Amino acid sequence: MIDQIKELFLKYIAIDTQSDSNSTSFPSTEKQKDFSKRLVDELKAMGITNAGMDEYGYVMASIASNTTKNIPSVGFIAHVDTAPDADGACKNPQIITNYQGNDIILDASKNVSLSVKDFPELLKYKGQTIICTDGTTLLGADDKAGIAEIMTAIKYIMQHPEIEHGKICIGFTPDEEIGRGVDYFDVKKFNADYAYTLDGGEIGELEYENFNAAEAKIFIQGRNIHPGYAKDKMINSQLIAMELNAMLPAGQKPEFTTGYEGFFLLIATSGSVEETSLQYIIRDHDKEKFEQKKMLILNICEFLNKKYGANTVQCTLKDQYYNMRQKIEDVMFVVDIAKKAMLKAGVTPLIVPIRGGTDGARLSYMGLPCPNIFAGGHNFHGKHEFVVLESMQKATEVIINIVKEFAAFEKS
DSSP, X not given: OHHHHHHHHHHHHTSOOBOOTTOOSXXXXXXXXXXXXXXXXXXXXXXXXXXXXXXXXXXXXXXXXXXXXXXXXXXXXXXXXXXXXXXXOOOSOEEETTOOSOOEEEEGGGTEEEOTXXXXXXXXXXXXXXXXXXXXXOOOHHHHHHHHHHXXXXXXXXXXXXXXXXXXXXXXXXXXXXXXXXXXXXXXXXOOSEEEEEEEOSTTEEEOOOOEEEEEEEEEEOBOOOGGGOTTTOBOHHHHHHHHHHXXXXXXXXXXXXXXXXXXXXEEEEEOSSEEEEEEEEEESSHHHHHHHHHHHHHHHHHHHHHHOTTSEEEXXXXXXXXXXHHHGGGTHHHHHHHHHHHHTTOOOEEOOOXXXXXXXXHHHTTOOOOEEEOSEESTTSTTOEEEHHHHHHHHHHHHHHHHHHHTOOOO
């Protein structure tokens, strides 16, 4: 099994499926659909003849129940796109077998490495196989590790008809990394009672809480005047932007927060004296604190407008997704099933809040309760990304065990 996981993963990460937040099409890049077509072909080659891709790039397939029991249908979902933060085609991955706890040089020419000092979690994986980048691209474990795990588990189930199971649904989504992953996902067509995303990090992670998320786009209108004659006339929009940013809580940034602590993140800026644009993301697990953060940024903009003139600062706030806990708490047995599946695979469940979001968060609000399970990767969205092959094998075993656990659970 582990060789198959490795083979699929290396094949998948070499294919560029980067999404594009500036695109207005769906999916945001055509190359995601090209990759998804390959997944459909692979599913059909396993004998899953109903596999298909719709106009939006969603791949859906299912395996019929092989029992007369009234078993809930369960789905497994992963996303095909990689983050826009860096090149998404990892054509030269490094495979470190029997890792010995040393620093891993990624790109010697640029002095880029996976150092134990900066990434002490490496030491957990002594003696195991680490797959990482050459320091020039993403690895793509987010979320091609999840795809490889689902595909391997599904093939195993197809090859072992003696495993009793209800209906099993498979889904692969585009554009998760830019927050649009389930914009057109047809929950009714997918037709699962419950589902799990394979989009988590280190081995054991089991998540049913995620951030509430919003985006703030801010435009600042300045006034440019020849600097020699600017006294009492110039309004430098860049300085107003700096003033605005300085009014946000200094400690509420990603680099200073952990666990359930929320943050503001300035993700993009562009500007001149005449006009400046800022883009923030706002995150918090607690709904009340989330609303307070949004109100704070609106109040800051209002203050600056009073100081510099009406409409100097314009802010557009948009909610992106919400904490799935509110929806999962009513069906906590799906979390309990995942716990049992992990323990049977020899994995200790690590229940932690997601410091981000998944397709499962939005799907839970669309009527499909969908916790998140580890896929085995670390340091997503950058050239320091790596995945542990043995963790991927365990994730695959967990999928198979979840199917078996659901077979023992009949609908009331």
